[in-house]
Amino acid sequence: MIIKAVIIDDEPANQEINARLLSESFPEIQLVGTANSIQSAIDLVKTQKPDLVLLDIELTDGTGFQLLQQLQPYTFKVVFITGFDSFAIKAIKFSALDYILKPVNETEFQQAIKRAVTAIQENEDSQPQVDILMDSFKHEMQTKKLVLRTSESLHVVDVKDICFCKSDNSYTTFHLEGNEEILVSKSLKDYESLLSEYGFYRAHQSFLVNLNHIKKVDKTDGGFIIMKDKREIPVSLRQMKKLVELLEML
Known part of the structure; x- marks a missing residue:
């Protein structure tokens, strides 16, 4: 089973690292495109219909959460990539979705992608997790x-x-x-x-x-x-x- 993946990250160096780690460890995953902003990511996802999205939290024109809001409902699995961001990690942890911290550690990357591949192969329903993530996002974004x-x-x-x-x-x-x-x-x-x-x-x-x-x-x-x-x-x-x-x- 070939799994189609896209990488959404506003730093070219991170795109290259993640692409290399995917190709080295996961021959069953085919990288079908990269994007660096919400708008380019929307176009890419709608065109390529990926199974897996590696998603940076901080993009040039907003956040990965805002992107997911615009793409709902969606069926692809998401692995978040983030630096130090207390709210983002807290929201992701509440939803039990996977994330990788920058700078990317190869072992952590492999573990997160393996879990995503298993979820895709088993056709696991992640909608409840996505709902919790979005609830956390909306609650936190109530402007203080x-x-x-x-x-x-x-x-x-x-x-x-x-x-x-x-x-x-x-x-x-x-x-x-x-x-x-x-x-x-x-x-x-x-x-x-x-x-x-x-x-x-x-x-x-x-x-x-x-x-x-x-x-x-x-x-x-x-x-x-x-x-x-x-x-x-x-x-x-x-x-x-x-x-x-x-x-x-x-």
């Missing part, structure tokens, strides 16, 4: 907003758009997506407990970081975080161990 008061205005921001907060004595600067910055006359401590339940972590005395915006944690030179927008955030020695443990538990 925060009002930031500056000397001149009131700013209403989506919590998910906050990349990190930086302390400057009794002031805090909010760094948002798109390089927007908002300075408020409150201390970082005032926001720490408020934002902690939404995936924020005090990585350093001066920084409160949104875990969903972390791309990489580098343990060299005392340790620092690389955000998805390439900005670097220091991590205190005391907080590094806790941060790594927290990310591993996601």
Whole structure:
């Protein structure tokens, strides 16, 4: 039985790695195409009708969850590929669907694909899992907003758009997506407990970081975080161990 697969990932290097691992370990799987965005993925899936989709969570024009919403109902099996994203992994775990963490580990990749192949061969119904995943996604995407008061205005921001907060004595600067910055006359401590339940972590005395915006944690030179927008955030020695443990538990 030939299984048709597609890879949906916005990073060409990841597409190549996953394609190589598929060809080396799964001769019964035929790679019939790749895509890097929601729109190109929709076109690819509708044209090729794959049995298996390797799906990155973060795409150029949205998320893998948004893609699946637009493709429902579907019958293909999905294996998610994701970096550090507390909500995404939590939602996937709730649904018991498979995922692979970046950077891709060959053994974990093989195990996840083997489970997907078995499910395809046995014609397993994954709709209940998909329903739970979508419920989790909808619940989490109910936008949580925060009002930031500056000397001149009131700013209403989506919590998910906050990349990190930086302390400057009794002031805090909010760094948002798109390089927007908002300075408020409150201390970082005032926001720490408020934002902690939404995936924020005090990585350093001066920084409160949104875990969903972390791309990489580098343990060299005392340790620092690389955000998805390439900005670097220091991590205190005391907080590094806790941060790594927290990310591993996601």
